[in-house]
Amino acid sequence: MHSSMTLAAPKPARRPAPRFLLLAGAALVLGGLGFGAQTYLGHGPAPITVTDTSGGATFNFRVTGIPVPGKIQGVTPKLTFSPSDLGAAQGQITVNLRGLDTGIALRDEHARNYLGVAKHPTAIFALSRIEGARTLKPGQTLNATAQGTLDLNGVKVPLSAPIALSYAPDGSAINVSTAFDVTFKQHHISIPGADPQTDVKVAFRLPVRQ
Template identity: 30%
Template sequence: MKTIKYFGMLMLLAIISLNAQTFKASGDSRNQASFESDAPLENIVGVSNSLEAVAMIDINDITNMPKGKVNVDLNSLKTGIDLRDEHLRSANWLNTEKFPYATFMLTGISDASQNKLEDGKRVKATLHGKFSVHGVTKDVDVPAELTYFKENARTRAKMKGNLLKVKASFDINLGDYGIKIPDMVVGKVDDNVKINVTFIATDANAAMGNPCGGCNPCGMHKDGKCNPCGMQKEGKCNPCGMHKSKDNPCGMSKAKCNPCGGLK
């Protein structure tokens, strides 16, 4: 009986993998993540175009065990004032030297206006996942809009492959993530911050299987922007390093440096 159940589970996973499409977004300045703080004395908007995303979604049923990840380089945030950007990156704020990325890991989708993605039709849904920033991870529910575009001459002029556009917005409390507002800017920065993310991903040349499968810093994408420890290409292999081996010539890397969680 156990053997039958195990075989059935394997068959189910195989069917899900066959139905799912893998979409990736990287290196496109049109993709954007931003935050907005609307405090009594000042409104601050920070923007980053250094966004990478990967998602495995069954377009016939987006609630069918979706997987995905969005990674944003916080060192690239721009608020319009260079000095303020420096303060934002400092140890008193985001501490980007220690925590360079904000990350969302998709674990599920619910409340979809329709489960099937149809060409050009917007679908509203709630994304469930884990949001990490400043070394703290919390469960979040994110209202989002997904639009699938089947490849044609018009879409091909923008990007090859079938496309998935994602727009999402959610609120966080800075204190929940261990981010304290310095006394000198009280009234200028609000504890509650709105986060907005927009990107277009393509299934052209996207790796099948685990959406994080191509993120191994010593793997086939070692020279790409998926290299966990940076968007810096000069860091050959895994520049953070603690798993020194024949497969990781850079050595001494911390597993957390791998954006997919460990060396996949």
């Protein structure tokens, strides 16, 4: 809330831009929009808490020829990331599969059963490296490839996904988006009447400074 007083408060000293980020916040594999707390390791020894985070993803597959679009809330990136050295990025992105939403409660329950959510409530993409881009500067948008593994239903499968990285001109955040296919059989998932693959689109925001 803004104060109605006319006296201006002294401006706080600016923090130097962080060099390496340890991010944990909102946004993978099947989602809507969400908000949550996010932390990263700043320039000093103490972590900085960032609360302005958002992200989401969507999926779409067909069962007996009928399109079934859906979403999930609860996507959490936790990455060691530096815009000046993209090749060194590591970490993981976790999605809470309990939040799967296709718009019909009974269908949601069946989908969670097929995905093995009771035993494996999260899907995790473990990032091993980013290829095709080395550095990212404010105001710049780059295309690259994220290499890693997708752990779904307790089965890890190599995944190579194209990503777009867009750095805000003011240097405040990086917007990340990607699209890839998940093949159910590779993860030991069988859904009667469903297409063998589902396309997944993911987008989330990585704050670079508070």
